[in-house]
Amino acid sequence: MQTNRRTFLAGAGIGTGIGAGLAGSAASATIIPGPVAPDFGPMPGQALLSRNENPYGPAPSAIRAIRRSASFGCYYADRGLRHLQDMIAARHNVRSEQVVVGSGSTEILCAIALAWGREGAILCPDLFWDTTVVYGERQGVKSIRVPLAADMNVDLAAMQAALTDEVSLIQICNPNNPTGVLIPAADLRAFSKAIKNTATLLVDEAYNELTDNPADNTMINLVREGADVIVCRTFSKIYGMAGMRVGYAITSEENADRIRGYLMSFGGNVSGVAAAMASYDDTEFLDRSRAMVIEGREMIMAAVKEAGLTALPSQTNFVYVEVPDADAVQTAMRERGILIRGAYGPWTRYSRVSTGKLEDVARYAEALPQVIESMRT
Known part of the structure; x- marks a missing residue:
């Protein structure tokens, strides 16, 4: 869910509790416009696959508790x-x-x-x-x-x-x-x-x-x-x-x-x-999250194979892909609005990509063979 300050305050029920106590004051009558871009998470149009986050959380049970x-x-x-x-x-x-x-x-x-x-x-x-x-x-x-x-x-x-x-x-x-x-x-x-x-x-x-x-x-x-x-x-x-x-x-x-x-x-x-x-004990959410991660990993591995590359076996929500040049792949992906990690120190031939949202993983999977082909020609 992408949000800005205005929609967040509206969704959080600002009209009750403390918010209700401020009703009628000059402060509560002032509407502060939200920023053009969300304050948290990826910018609009970005596929954020660089941070090993689970964008399908927090769990609904957690969100209710937060409220x-x-x-x-x-x-x-x-x-x-x-x-x-x-x-x-x-x-x-x-x-x-x-x-x-x-x-x-x-x-x-x-x-x-x-x-x-x-x-x-x-x-x-x-x-x-x-x-x-x-x-x-x-x-x-x-x-x-x-x-x-x-x-x-x-x-x-x-x-x-x-x-x-x-x-x-x-x-x-x-x-x-x-x-x-x-x-x-x-x-x-x-x-x-x-x-x-x-x-x-x-x-x-x-x-x-x-x-x-x-x-x-x-x-x-x-x-x-x-x-x-x-x-x-x-x-x-x-x-x-x-x-x-x-x-x-x-x-x-x-x-x-x-x-x-x-x-x-x-x-x-x-x-x-x-x-x-x-x-903590929300097994339904945890099982669903794990299933999303596994599906994303499989999509990445399929793209790796299609691009003629190899990757290390992963037991996480990211994959370490062997590429010709990790920084060059990162730059090419960024130009397509896809954020992944560049080289870790001297390991310049390994590129880390997180699973993220499945639709974002699909963008990476489609782009990877194209990016690698352009680097080979």
Whole structure:
């Protein structure tokens, strides 16, 4: 749904509650014209396939909760935050004190980078969603980066070989971003046992719910077993709440307390927490979202084949496509109103495209063979 300020206020029922209290005042009689373009999301005519968002969310259950919670925005969200922590803890059979909720998983990952970075280096792959590690580096944290394996998966053996007493944290994104490749659960569990008591293992599972078997692919069972593991999740992806900023970590009580000491926000976002609580168990919406993602992935893979290209196997809502020149493909797509990612550092021959709305994916699928053909001639 695209909207502007005027239509949003009208749809939110501004004539009731606080809005009704302002009726008759000069302020309420003034109509402020909305901007030509929407304040959020893609510009008109753009196919936004660069951000790994779920444009089919938030769930209807979440939107209803957002509307109900808006008038409570004057209050801090601490009571709702505890309720959400309890819900997450109950699902995963851990104590509520083992759950940390933050402003998106980004805030939590940044807090971990600072907290553990004070004690030693962060060991990580050289290609993954490293924004939070970079944040730590800017605050003086050291990182040790390990090349990917030949198949573009995280090289666990090489990471284990690079582990020294200097390392305090090992950070992995599974499935990985931007590659979309999933580390087999058995391999990651074996890796965790091999590094036991050496460093804390942080697994960013932002895309876990989009994998073929989320329950088998998670490392939360290691937390329950008492391993020194932190698992991060988010409501930004399958839940379609990227702009609502709600994420969480599950770990030991000791680690959870340590993380909370480095959080930068206070008490959570009332509407975001309300939406998270309302949609957390909304299986109908989650199943529909997953089906849309899978359909979009299949459309992208079909276009990749038609263009004579290859792509890495994806367990996420994006695909990493091998192309002649990622930046050139990005530019050519932008000229057609299609936004995708360019090269990630030296990986200039890989182009990441998100699933997005199916009609937008269809535009990419139609354009890709044309763009590649023009680059070959």
